[in-house]
Amino acid sequence: MTVQSTRAQRVSARAGSVEFDADVLVIGGGPAGTWAAISAAEQGARVVLADKGFCGTSGATAAAGTGVWYVDPEPALREAAMANREKLGGHLQDRRWMSRVLDRTYEQSNRLADWGYPYPVDDKGKSQRNSLQGPEYMRLMRKRTKQAGVTILDHSPALELLVDEKGAVAGASGLRRQKHDRWTVRARAVVVATGGCAFLSKTLGSNVLTGDGYLMAAEAGAEFSSMEFSNPYAISAAYGSVTKTLFFGWATFTYEDGSVVPGAASKGGRSAIARALTQGPVYARLDKADGEVQRQMRVSQPNFFLPFDRTGIDPFADRFPVTLRLEGTVRGTGGLRIVDDSCATTVAGLYAAGDAATRELICGGFTGGGSHNAAWAISSGTFAGQGAADHARHFGPARGRRLSSAGIVALRQRAGRPVKPADLAKAVQNEVFPYELNYFREAGRLGGALERLDTLWTEVSQADAATADDVLRARESASMLATARWMYRSGLARQESRGMHRRDDFPDQDDRQRHYITSGGLDEVWTATRPHAEAVYAEAAE
């Protein structure tokens, strides 16, 4: 009798590459990816997880600390938790999804406690579970992923998806950048958990997040949703990378001459900071934090103090220059469109989780702090992992499937010169970093940026295959470019201000636009609208 192995099987491959046969491939090893991998393995699937960097340190969470939308299952508390964010999100959330995410986040956070996560205990002896320390959390998630029997490929960026004869996603291939060879995983289902796109802005932990999964998925035909909600900026010391916007809630913001920037605040007044920054430097001092709050900050988020302690600045007493770093779709709510409860995308065999997926269902058009994103990563990772495992189980034998490469940009022989990754990344940053283009949007400026981005795309689409040394960077910068085009095309289509999307030419929210904007396409970027779930229910009831 042969025993069915629950590990992915390494199969023979030609020299210079390794190949695995798996049920589920998870691309990305942050919170969403690890929850997806563990959940798929718990369903009996043989799972490979490939991370661009190191599963455990990769992504926005590992370097930071994050709140978690963890709410005790008391109806009144749950109701309040859902209601208090609806206005901020522009009433685009879906109550049914909020509810199932709250349920799943509660369950999985409690499992973290069982697994040994050192949650703090408050004065009354209650374990407090609405915050996670990134390094601690992700170290534990790596350990649990390995213990679940998942094969982890570190430093193994995916470059492209593989599809079968019918166009269903059937694996992926990429680089092993420390071994200087290639990997291929043939799988029955793939979960994209590659995070959002922060455009190499050095917002904490986010430089691995360049939208790679979006580009791969789009090349296989996937659609996006809510990509107009893609312009949050986080506050950091001007010279540093540590973005912890919560703590700036205790700050006073001043101009060079020491006078207070009117209306400037971390919450509800960040646009005043952005406007002031277009005129000159802005300074902050956390002078509203008393001794007790200062102590709580120190123990809760030690990395916040590294840029200060290491430069001799006392952030509670001294003024220091600040900047706003673009977080793009990492803290935006746009991403791959989800079509059912298992986080399936519009492409067969392809699932999306975490920041790679749209968070519109629980956040609408605004996320605020990280807590909803963290809850979404846990929950959507779990849903997608289970969904992918289920899909794999019902797939039947995959033998004889003929697979082809879905990747195009910088991977195929073309007549044009190869992409120059650093130049392209810079050109995209020039269109998405400026506050006057992205923070404060307006038809003429968005249109101008889009025209320049479309011209860049024409060049990129004609560019020859990148060299082995350049191919990862070329794909990353092309992913940033594609992301910027879906963002701005969607931003033009939403002719109102809602959530984080602010239009100077349409400053108000328009009730007739309480819908979702779908987008997609590479050479031709398109948008369309879909009704909000409540509108669908209302119509059905009539």
Next chain:
Amino acid sequence: MIEVIDAQSCTSCDICVNVCPTNVFDKTDGIPVIARQGDCQTCFLCELYCPEDALFVSPFAEVAQHVDLEMLRQNALLGSYRRAVGWTEETKHRREIDRSYLLFGH
């Protein structure tokens, strides 16, 4: 950005090479080298994972800084982040002193 690997304390375990999410270090026959400093995202995670406190990340994310190893040693800056989060034997009680729950909702 990562500025220095202290050759006095580094044991060539290569953990930093493995854990750096942006692949900044390269292995060598001896101690690792900072091969791609410009790719460093100033996340400080290599420092946390270094069991010898041999690494120092300057908080300046965009520009390289000259650092004086002797000064870092004297000011107990090597390993300061690891001690602060409780990833050393002497400070492990700090792993559970997160007080964020008192700060949310401000």
